[in-house]
Amino acid sequence: MRFPVVVLCVLSLAACKRERPSGQDQGEPAPSASVISLGIEVGTCPDVAACEKECNAGSADRCRRLAMTYSFGTGVDKDEAKASALLEKACQMMDPSSCVFAGQMYEFEHGVPKDDAKAAGYYERACDMKWPPGCYNLAIMYERGTGVPVDRSKAGDLYRMACTAGAKQACAKADEMHAPQKPPFLDGGLPF
DSSP, X not given: XXXXXXXXXXXXXXHHHOOOOTTOOTXXXXXXXXXXXXXXXXXXXXXXXXXXXXXXXXXXXXXXXXXXXXXXXXXXXXXXXXXXXXXXXXXXXXXXXXXXXXXXXXXXXSSSOOOHHHHHHHHHHHHHTTOHXXXXXXXXXXXXXXXXXXXXXXXXXXXXXXXXXXXXXXXXXXXXXXXXXXXXXXXXXXXX
């Protein structure tokens, strides 16, 4: 059976919706706001009952597809809370893309309350499974101190992992995070 396929750019889904930190100059692009071409294909379930049965039997792929079916409302009523629970279940089954999607559900309040720390935890789980979008999203969290403490060095290391996996825009972010920061007075301000 062939499933309909929806293409999602995991990194762009998260990075495009991130807002600028307060006080950031509007003339500068938001950190990591550019999309990266790493993406995955995520299908939906044309036979929801069959997917549900396979998900309950332990198929992470079917849990993820079922989650996307509910998230997009493809042939079913849209239910982001149910989608989030299914993504968490698939993540527990060691499906890294589901971990990233679960993190995004918490970061952007899709069916669950906003919880940046929980989002960072899901991104970290995906990164631990060597899934570059998880590392990239976690890097953004560390860069901004969203759900985790600000840590430019850790953000740089995580961007470097995504870069090594082929995400070229992550390479520039890695270099930026590891570059020494100039004291504010070198930018024209006075030190007092």
